[in-house]
Amino acid sequence: MSVVVPTQRRWRSVVPAWATLPLVGGGVIILLWVIIGFTIPLWAPYDPVSLAGMRFQPPSAEHWLGTDALGRDVFTRTLYGVRHSFPIAVVVIGCALVIGCTVGAIAGYVGGLLDSVLMRLVDVTLSFPAILLAMAVTASLGPGLGNAAIAMVIVWWPIYARLMRAQVLSVRNREHVEAAVASGATRPRVLIKHILPLCWSPIIVNATMDFGQVVLLAASLSFIGLGAVPPTPEWGQMISDGALQFYRWWIALGPGLAILTVVLASNFLGDGLRDFLDPRAK
Numbered sequence: 001m002s003v004v005v006p007t008q009r010r011w012r013s014v015v016p017a018w019a020t021l022p023l024v025g026g027g028v029i030i031l032l033w034v035i036i037g038f039t040i041p042l043w044a045p046y047d048p049v050s051l052a053g054m055r056f057q058p059p060s061a062e063h064w065l066g067t068d069a070l071g072r073d074v075f076t077r078t079l080y081g082v083r084h085s086f087p088i089a090v091v092v093i094g095c096a097l098v099i100g101c102t103v104g105a106i107a108g109y110v111g112g113l114l115d116s117v118l119m120r121l122v123d124v125t126l127s128f129p130a131i132l133l134a135m136a137v138t139a140s141l142g143p144g145l146g147n148a149a150i151a152m153v154i155v156w157w158p159i160y161a162r163l164m165r166a167q168v169l170s171v172r173n174r175e176h177v178e179a180a181v182a183s184g185a186t187r188p189r190v191l192i193k194h195i196l197p198l199c200w201s202p203i204i205v206n207a208t209m210d211f212g213q214v215v216l217l218a219a220s221l222s223f224i225g226l227g228a229v230p231p232t233p234e235w236g237q238m239i240s241d242g243a244l245q246f247y248r249w250w251i252a253l254g255p256g257l258a259i260l261t262v263v264l265a266s267n268f269l270g271d272g273l274r275d276f277l278d279p280r281a282k
Contacts, residue, residue, distance in 0.1 A: 020272060020275075020276075021272075022268035022269070022271045022272040022275075023268070023269060023271075023272020023273060023275070023276060024272070025265070025268050025272075026264075026265040026266065026267070026268030026269030026270075026271075026272060027265075027269055027272075029261055029262075029264075029265035029268075030211075030262070030265050030266070030269060033082050033086065033261075033262065033265075034082075034086065036079055036082055037082040037083045037086055040079050040080055040082075040083065044076050044079065044080070045073065045075070045076055046072070046073040046076045047076070048072065048073075048076050048077045048080040048233040049072065049231045049233065050072065051070065051071045051072065052067060052071060052072055052073040052076070053067045053071050053073065054067065054071055055067060055068075055069055055070065055071045056068070056069065056245070056248055057071075058248075058250060059250050063075065065078065065250050065253060065254045066248070066250040066251070068238075068241055068242075068251050069241065069244075069245065069251075070231075072231075074238070074250060074251055074253075074254050075254060076233075077233035077238060077254075077255075078233075078235070078238065078254035078255050078258055080233040081233050081234055081235040081238065081255055081258060082258070084145060084228060084232060084233070084234045084235075085215045085218060085219065085234065085235055085258075085259075085262070086215070088145055088148070088149050088152075088214070088215075088218050089211050089214040089215050089218065090211075091149050092149050092152045092153055092156060092214045092218075093156070093207050093210060093211060093214060095149075095153045095157070096152075096153050096156035096157040096159070096160055097160055097203070097207060099153070099157040099160075099161075100156070100157035100158065100159065100160025100161040100162075100163075100164060101160050101161070101164045101203065103118055103122070103157070103161040103164075104160060104161035104162060104163065104164030104165035104166075104167075104168065105164050105165070105168055105191060105195075105196060105199075106118070107119055107161070107165050108164065108165035108166070108167070108168030108169045108172065109168050109172055109187070109190075109191050109195065115165075118161070119162075119165070121158075122158040122161050122162055125154070125155075125157075125158040126158050126159070126162075130155045130217065131217065131220060133151070133154065133155050134148070134151040134152055134154075134155050134217060134221060135151075135221065135224070135226060136151075137150065137151035137154055137155075138150075138151040138221055138226040138227070139226060143225060143226050143227065143229055144227070144228075144229060145218070145222075145227055145228050145232075145234070147226075148218055148221045148222070148226065148227045148228075149218075151221070152214060152217055152218065155217075156210065156214070159206070159210075160203065160206070160207075163202060163203060163206060164199060164203060167198075167199035167202060167203070168191075168195055168196075168199060171195050171198045171199060172195055176194060177190060177194050177195060180193070180194045201277040204273060204277070205270050205273050205274045205277065206270070208266060208269050208270035208273055209266055209267055209269075209270035209271075210266075211262075211266040212262050212263035212264070212265065212266030212267060213263070213266075215235075215259060215262050215263065215266075216259060216263055218234075218236065219234070219235045219236030219239065219255075219259055220236060221236065222234050222235070222236030222237040222240065223236040223237070223239055223240045223243075224240075225240070235255035235256075235258055235259050236255070238251065238252065238254070238255040239252045239255050239256055242255075
């Protein structure tokens with residue numbers, strides 16, 4: 001008599017308990033930033049764009065991260081920065097997923113000339129360094145977070161197109177797919193019902209890890225003046241202000257640590273999701 005092992009118990013038998021720490025730790029950090037983003041207007045000690053004290057005050061009990069060149073509280077502006085960095089990352093990842101996965105799924109399943117044309121377009125886009133392509137697109141459209149988001153979608157969708165195509169190619173010749181085709185199912189139904197459900201695990205993991213990279217790229221564009229426009233409390237813009245006053249280290253400390261925590265958390269979360277969705281990866 002065969003014994004069915006519950007999924008959770010079987011997963012725990014493959015992945016040790018300590019392997020869930022990245023998943024929990026990364027998720028908690030991201031959740032804390034989300035909560036701060038939603039609630040910061042209710043309890044922020046100062047206004048992020050208004051004068052809060054004297055210029056260039058070092059960290060103190062009144063201003064935990066000091067003040068900047070205009071007397072604005074750096075701690076408050078750092079917390080408000082998540083309200084700009086997180087939404088743009090969600091929009092960029094979401095749009096890149098929709099465009100890239102659609103193109104990759106069609107290319108991988110249809111094949112032939114269409115596959116060659118779409119993948120050559122992907123190769124051309126990926127041949128440019130991400131930061132240079134984003135800079136070129138944003139410079140042509142003009143500074144602003146909206147234009148920066150468009151540029152980053154152009155940078156990121158080919159990554160998901162190639163990844164989805166590879167997943168579709170690995171699944172489309174399986175027996176259950178051939179059985180669905182033999183039973184008379186249409187090609188769209190075969191793709192949506194029988195192929196795509198088996199392709200999402202690596203896509204989700206990659207998107208989770210890319211979240212922090214999008215935040216970092218958005219900050220990089222703002223740092224060079226192609227992203228957020230002053231006085232927007234955006235992390236890259238704040239680091240740029242601090243770079244002009246490098247001996248007043250506290251101006252860039254807060255946003256720098258914020259970006260660091262988000263990038264690390266997204267990588268921890270993605271690594272934990274990989275272990276959870278595919279225990280054999282360890």
